[in-house]
Amino acid sequence: MRVIMRIPEKKEFTFSGPKKVREILRELKMNPEATLVIKGNTLLTLDDVVEDGEEIEVRSAISGG
Amino acid sequence: MRLCKVCKAKAVIELPQHNTAFCREHFLAYFENQVRRAIQDFRMFTTEDRILVAVSGGKDSLVLWEVLLRLGYRADGLYIDLGIGDYSAASREKAEAFAAARGATLRIVSLKEQYDVTVPELARSLRRPACSGCGLAKRYLFNLEAEKGEYDVLATGHNLDDEAATLFGNVLHWNLEALRRQSPVLEAENGFRRKVKPLIRLTERETAAYAILTGIDYIVEECPHAVGARSHLYKELLNQLELHSPGAKRQFLLGFYERGRAAIEGATERPEVRPCKVCGQPTVAEVCSFCRMMQRVGVDEVRLMTAAGVE
Numbered sequence: 587m588r589v590i591m592r593i594p595e596k597k598e599f600t601f602s603g604p605k606k607v608r609e610i611l612r613e614l615k616m617n618p619e620a621t622l623v624i625k626g627n628t629l630l631t632l633d634d635v636v637e638d639g640e641e642i643e644v645r646s647a648i649s650g651g
Numbered sequence: 652m653r654l655c656k657v658c659k660a661k662a663v664i665e666l667p668q669h670n671t672a673f674c675r676e677h678f679l680a681y682f683e684n685q686v687r688r689a690i691q692d693f694r695m696f697t698t699e700d701r702i703l704v705a706v707s708g709g710k711d712s713l714v715l716w717e718v719l720l721r722l723g724y725r726a727d728g729l730y731i732d733l734g735i736g737d738y739s740a741a742s743r744e745k746a747e748a749f750a751a752a753r754g755a756t757l758r759i760v761s762l763k764e765q766y767d768v769t770v771p772e773l774a775r776s777l778r779r780p781a782c783s784g785c786g787l788a789k790r791y792l793f794n795l796e797a798e799k800g801e802y803d804v805l806a807t808g809h810n811l812d813d814e815a816a817t818l819f820g821n822v823l824h825w826n827l828e829a830l831r832r833q834s835p836v837l838e839a840e841n842g843f844r845r846k847v848k849p850l851i852r853l854t855e856r857e858t859a860a861y862a863i864l865t866g867i868d869y870i871v872e873e874c875p876h877a878v879g880a881r882s883h884l885y886k887e888l889l890n891q892l893e894l895h896s897p898g899a900k901r902q903f904l905l906g907f908y909e910r911g912r913a914a915i916e917g918a919t920e921r922p923e924v925r926p927c928k929v930c931g932q933p934t935v936a937e938v939c940s941f942c943r944m945m946q947r948v949g950v951d952e953v954r955l956m957t958a959a960g961v962e
């Protein structure tokens with residue numbers, strides 16, 4: 587699966603699936619309280635499973651300034 | 652699989668602070684309800700009032716505008732073009748597209764057009780961080796535009812995380828004057844318009860979720876000057892705390908509004924406010940800090956007066 591991040595900088599990761607969103611966030615060291623996982627035009631919860639060949643975006647919800 | 656608390660359909664978001672989860676439809680309903688509650692609890696405004704929303708093109712301000720329109724309020728937007736390179740250009744486009752798609756009114760003020768100076772230029776000539784001049788200019792122009800457009804209320808998209816981080820910083824430094832002023836509603840006084848923050852019951856994550864689930868196209872990239880901001884660190888710390896004790900952020904902030912503020916209210920003196928000698932906007936000094944800053948970078952008095960609509 588492809589995992590895309592746009593902020594703070596553009597990054598891309600590859601994981602092998604199936605994998606729970608909770609696991610993906612843990613490996614990326616992202617705090618679920620400050621993060622959204624986007625698939626298409628909807629959101630995934632921590633228990634959702636992402637399969638091989640799928641693409642998700644992990645987006646930090648925190649902004650500053 | 653997590654299920655929606657209301658309809659048992661598959662959930663799209665879990666909210667540990669409420670020990671619950673919602674599907675798209677019920678999350679949107681929950682969200683709008685929280686905004687409605689904040690407006691009512693703090694008596695922010697009514698459907699009669701004309702509201703000016705400060706719109707940056709980011710998620711919070713666009714979501715706020717969207718919800719106010721959905722709830723039937725008379726809300727126009729104000730975009731302040733700060734002249735911060737690509738970031739300003741891109742965020743302005745988002746704000747304009749949002750307004751156009753909804754037939755909503757967006758007022759635009761450009762620092763460059765009105766004062767022939769941009770935020771990066773201000774920072775360079777003043778040798779101060781961009782955010783200090785920028786924040787000052789935004790507050791000033793927001794109030795000025797509201798006055799020109801005769802709006803009753805100014806609304807900003809500050810969310811629970813923004814306010815909790817500010818509170819954390821204010822407590823860390825025991826800045827009593829800032830604590831007194833930190834409120835979901837600042838009443839109109841001495842030439843300042845009434846200011847409100849209808850998103851204070853909602854976290855930044857919830858606001859971002861609302862934007863994504865309603866297809867609001869906001870600017871995801873941050874202002875280049877936001878990098879390393881102190882508020883980021885505070886937000887991270889509070890989110891660590893939240894992870895271990897869900898609801899902590901909410902308690903911290905809402906508890907302050909309910910109990911903490913009243914204790915501070917009487918403990919600080921209110922400075923006397925009068926009109927700025929140059930532009931007529933309210934200030935505690937002879938000349939307001941915006942005019943002083945602008946004069947320091949070479950903007951002349953006539954220009955400041957003209958921009959403020961003073962003869």
Ligand code: SF4
Pocket residue numbers: 650651733770781782783785786874875876877
């Ligand atoms: S991050 Fe600083 S410079 Fe950028 S818009 Fe916010 S206050 Fe202005």
Ligand SMILES: [Zn+2]
Pocket residue numbers: 655656657658659660673674675676677
């Ligand atoms: Zn539901």
Ligand SMILES: [Zn+2]
Pocket residue numbers: 927928929930931932938939940941942943
């Ligand atoms: Zn002035």
